[in-house]
Amino acid sequence: MRRFFLMILLHLAVSLQAQTLQRPVAATFAGTEGYSKRHAGALSGMVNQASMAGFNNFRAVLYAEKRYLLQEWQQIQMAASMPLQSGQMGMHLLYSGSSGYRETKAGLAYARNIGNKLDAGLQFNYHGIGMGGIYGSASAISFEAGMILHLSDKVNAGAHVNNPIGGKWSKSGTGKLPAVYSFGIGYDASAVFFTGLEIVKEEDQPVSIQAGFLYQPLPMIRIRAGVATATASAWMALGLQKKGWGLDITAACHPQLGISPGIILTVSGKKRMKDQDTKNRLP
Template structure:
């Protein structure tokens, strides 16, 4: 029974991941139901390359997620962002699945401020999909774009497009990695409370709406929660920050499929001279 369940979930996730070629990364975003397009940290590489233009310190992160607590549906990822004299250079990758079904997305990006309040970024990513023994391995290259605008001290608006290049997955029925469009808003209600909301649209899939909150009661601790629809998932988690180190833990809950735990770690390793 467990083998059949794993096989069914693998095929379900295979269609989803193959369509998108993208997965949300980092437990901070995961704890807020995958809201991430307006957040500024190392994992912005995976959510919105434009946000990395506001990174002021070199930052590196690693993340692990076990979807529905199954090792066959696990994801590992990393992201690194390094400020230069002009702009920010970045790299990142995500690796999903197991021996029979595995996807890889990894590449390089460049971001920069266009003004004091607006930043934009681009990426080039390698896409690999392995589905043995039926289809073997498929390779592709995608282009990504993102932007972040700080409307004022409290409100940020983020926008990103994943696979703007419409990379082909297979010739059969012109199967392609989907183009994913995300538009998000964040509002710093008070110094200790951040509210985020986002709309996500992928071709041939239902529109997803999500919202989340981040509460920062003391310097060390962050408490987070969120919800998203189509399908409905609930999320919660917490984060710890000590000097240059950040540890985040999250879990998402689907009423049918169960829990998805995740953890991530970020290290801000240097601050460039002005």
């Protein structure tokens, strides 16, 4: 019965979002919070590399989710970034699926400021898929790029493109990674409240509008919630942070497929005092 349900789930996934094994479901806020001067973190850098340009310290994140509580759809991602003399260097690793079908990704990114109003980022990726048994494996290369424009001290907007030229899988020669385009805007209403919106268009898929907010009732506590229209899903997260580390428990709920729980661990180093423009950002 479980295998039959999984087959239905995989069929639905194609119509819902072809790149579901790449982009976090239980942490949709990773995209919107990239458009915040205060709250962008290492997780945001995985979605829009330009957000790393505002970091002034070492940051790392470990993210894991179990999509719809299915072992076959587990996902683990890790990212880290460190400041250079000019800009920020980052790396991104991803593993999703199971022994029967798995996807992997390794990426190397660079981001920097272009003046006081614009940040830009670029990442090159190596993708792999393995289907076990006699089906073997295949690989592909892609790139992604993003930019963020600081419209004011509180409002930031930007765009991101992933795989615009269509990287092809090595063995098939015809199958390719989908192109994904996104646009977002964020508003830092105060030191403790942020709200953002992101519009995501994946090749051959409907447009998804993702909106959410972050609220910090106490310095150690942060609450997040939001929605994603493409899958009619709602999500919520509760996090704790103190002295350079953070822990967030998050979950998304699909009306038919159920709950996708996730956990986020973050760590950050000491900030560079010379970069005053980002001194208040969170890890």
